[in-house]
Amino acid sequence: MRTALMKPLALTIGEPAGIGPDITLAAWLQRRERALPPFYLVGDAGFIEGRAARLGLDVPVATVQPESAAGTFADALPVVETGERITAAAGRPDASSAPAAIAAIRRAVADVSEGRAAAVVTNPIAKSVLYKAGFSHPGHTEFLAELARSDGAAPQPVMMLWCEDLAVVPVTIHVALRDAIARLSTGLIVDTCRIVADDLKRHFGIAAPRLALAGLNPHAGEAGTIGTEERDVIAPAIAALRRSxxxxxxxxxxxxxxxAAARRTYDCAIGMYHDQALIPIKTLAFDDGVNVTLGLPFIRTSPDHGTAFDIAGSGRANPSSLIAALRLAARMAARGAAEAAPGSR
Incomplete structure (x- = not known):
């Protein structure tokens, strides 16, 4: 993995009071048995040393620059400092939480954009904590899109949840259900599906991605008797996609x-709203699903869970989803590096 990847992954600290630091430490300790790609934590070295001590983990920490992270990874957890000192205790966010989380995201995106890292992997953030500090974006995904803005326009980010058995994308995401229905449009479905198809080709090596679109209503509207969105909104989108x-x-x-039999007929399921897409994958892969942001000019993955303040610092946090996110980011980056290599085409 290290030879193919060449550059390390940039892993953000996320909400410092949550389980992000815990699962980072646990993942590093499993680096050999899980064949993890080299990564560095973007955050505060002193803070992560303190969390390791609280958890009773023997994890040496080294403050590095991204260029030396891969060489350090075997013997110590590499940390690239943001300059934001963290004082939050496990389970208790404080005034240092939001600046630390935001600075880590900014630094990780800068590192991958400028060629120092292969991809961005983000630990969970607490949106409520960020909002209290004046954060103006709905969440991680929208902030990443803003950081990727070029020529005055931000890309349209698409949230995909992935595991080995299923990939799902919701067309509308973090909005109330009544608002999701109001926002659903033929154009939004078409734009979302085109981004999904393009990135499945580019990052996953699927030459001709098969997308299966769910209806909005029970029984997909039952020929218009339980709703007409399938006929008026979704079917026209499918026709437009097939024409392209x-x-x-x-x-x-x-x-x-x-x-299982249905899943074998497509590469990605497209749900019309958040829970329609996420309930199936969380049922299949609650511990090791990965959140992937499509449509960005860089690779971004994340564990598919939240900050879990109630167990932060207890040693009970499961690193499986973070490990899956690191491995998937490396796989996607290695594919891109192989395609960009001279003579690959």
Missing amino acids: DVDATGPWPADTMFH
């Missing part, structure tokens, strides 16, 4: 899309 050579099918009843 995107293999899109549906709209399918969502309650029959996720059993």
